[in-house]
Amino acid sequence: MLNEFSLIEQYFLNNKKQRPDSIVGIGDDGAVTRVQPNHDLVTVTDTMVNGVHFDESTPPRAIGHKIVAVNLSDLAAMGAEPCWISLALTLPDADETWLSEFAAGLHEICQYYDCTLIGGDTTRGPLTVTVTAQGQVPAGEAITRSGAKPGDWLYVSGPLGDAGLGLDMTQQADMATGPHLQRLVERLYYPHPRVALGQTLRNVAGACIDISDGLLADLQHLLSSSGVAADIELDKIPLSLAMTETLSQDAAYKKALTAGDDYELCFTVEEHNRGRLETLTAHLKNKPICIGRITQLREPAIQFKLHGEVYELPLEYQGYNHFNNSVTAKD
Amino acid sequence: MLNEFSLIEQYFLNNKKQRPDSIVGIGDDGAVTRVQPNHDLVTVTDTMVNGVHFDESTPPRAIGHKIVAVNLSDLAAMGAEPCWISLALTLPDADETWLSEFAAGLHEICQYYDCTLIGGDTTRGPLTVTVTAQGQVPAGEAITRSGAKPGDWLYVSGPLGDAGLGLDMTQQADMATGPHLQRLVERLYYPHPRVALGQTLRNVAGACIDISDGLLADLQHLLSSSGVAADIELDKIPLSLAMTETLSQDAAYKKALTAGDDYELCFTVEEHNRGRLETLTAHLKNKPICIGRITQLREPAIQFKLHGEVYELPLEYQGYNHFNNSVTAKD
Structure with a gap:
């Protein structure tokens, strides 16, 4: 040895x-x-x-x-x-x-x-x-979680939930088939951090967090650090083709909102910086997607809308917590 | 919870x-x-x-x-x-x-x-x-392991082996008495890193390493990084009063040479810097102790002398290794 x-x-x-x-x-x-x-x-x-x-x-x-x-x-x-x-x-x-x-x-x-x-x-x-x-x-250009302001637009950097779906596929034999298996398991095992995008967002994003524990859990951290709330358009949340061809619409959104391990970025941009963001990311294959807007602080901090109407999420839509939930390979 | x-x-x-x-x-x-x-x-x-x-x-x-x-x-x-x-x-x-x-x-x-x-x-x-x-x-003043040269003097920052003796005392009921118990267990549990001395040694020490795995093991790293060897005067190795009053002389030197966890510094000083070292450390309660001298590379890299004669150490004087030795609380 x-x-x-x-x-x-x-x-x-x-x-x-x-x-x-x-x-x-x-x-x-x-x-x-x-x-x-x-x-x-x-x-x-x-x-x-x-x-x-x-x-x-x-x-x-x-x-x-x-x-x-x-x-x-x-x-x-x-x-x-x-x-x-x-x-x-x-x-x-x-x-x-x-x-x-x-x-x-x-x-x-x-x-x-x-x-x-x-x-x-x-x-x-x-x-x-x-x-x-x-x-x-x-110096001074680090992006924190605490810079979001009411009126800012809320973005994510790419489709959500794929790593969580990949995890299901590695754990459930009956799911471990289909044309998307390899791509989804790759997303789980070999995530690509948004290194270039993160640097592009300097002086463009007001606040930023990476989505490691699921959009709901991580957005909640950003909102509470900034002392604001957010409206999200449920149907703007990006889903991959692999996701929509594998799960029902409801199951797909649940996965996208709560599954961890995607390592996309979630960030806010002031109105006057939206054009700048568009210019700076024009060359990207996966462009950031605007999913909602920051509001004044209120309860609940995250509110969903679907086709213009308030949409109530089921209660079990919660992020993963290391010490409260059972221990799984999820996070 | x-x-x-x-x-x-x-x-x-x-x-x-x-x-x-x-x-x-x-x-x-x-x-x-x-x-x-x-x-x-x-x-x-x-x-x-x-x-x-x-x-x-x-x-x-x-x-x-x-x-x-x-x-x-x-x-x-x-x-x-x-x-x-x-x-x-x-x-x-x-x-x-x-x-x-x-x-x-x-x-x-x-x-x-x-x-x-x-x-x-x-x-x-x-x-x-x-x-x-x-x-x-x-910039440029970090002290590495690789700067020792033949002719440099070799120092340690304080008495060795106390933490190892403290460990014995926590593990062997028959040793867990005596006036020195508390002090030795303190040395094991609450080591004091030589933070001020380390900074004082900038531009004074040629090479430096901290003694975490025992003097023999750590000095060996310093020598091999620098491509040199060392002569050590066995009776110059500093032992605490607690050590000499608890163990026989042989057992005390073995402990001082091989026990880990003391977190003293071992360093080399060129001839022309010895006075500077003395001046800079004159205010310290525990002054660095010169225990030997760096030589040209040769085998064995570490040679001991006692009263001017070469002294052969028993073979079992070896440092701790995480993956070769049995797992103990020692290191």
């Missing part, structure tokens, strides 16, 4: 191209990096636990990809350029097959977004993966 | 005084901080796992203290000023007593070193604690 140090060396030390702003990398007491002048540092952390965020059926390559993707999604929501990641990896044993697949998934997404693995810690214990990612943003 | 968000809010959101360079803290997708102009960012990560790095008998307050202390010790070894920490906390349940004690230990050491908790993630699963700490250092 490999010892701790050669294990780290073999899979993580030889990590390809380093960013030139990474001065000291893996193998010292700490990593030394250099933030650009007149830029702020943005730091995010996400953990994935075996049996909670993934299970034995999840490919190790997907775990390596996703732990980076979920962190880059948080950086994207802040408008930050991803730069460096640190990996805390707790493993029951030094399984070389698992490690090589996990490392491949992690390195691929890091290379793609020019993000350098600068350090971390490897320990023995129940399988748990934590990444802290660091990015930078021009 | 608290839900995830109110749990985080209750114990971690209300965290006292924030550094003025923390612009956006807990409660957004990411934290925004500002590194001083002409400074480099230093990032370190350490994980502590239940059943490996601590056990049921460890006070939660000590776990909260120590996960910060071990990270600040890494920053100290780089010469960095500690600034911000991110906490990834995986918990089997939301035990309020445990959380309040853990948070108290964590906040106390953060306050003491003016380090702000800027964010993190809380997940359900087997008890595991990861902290990523960020510090800053004047």
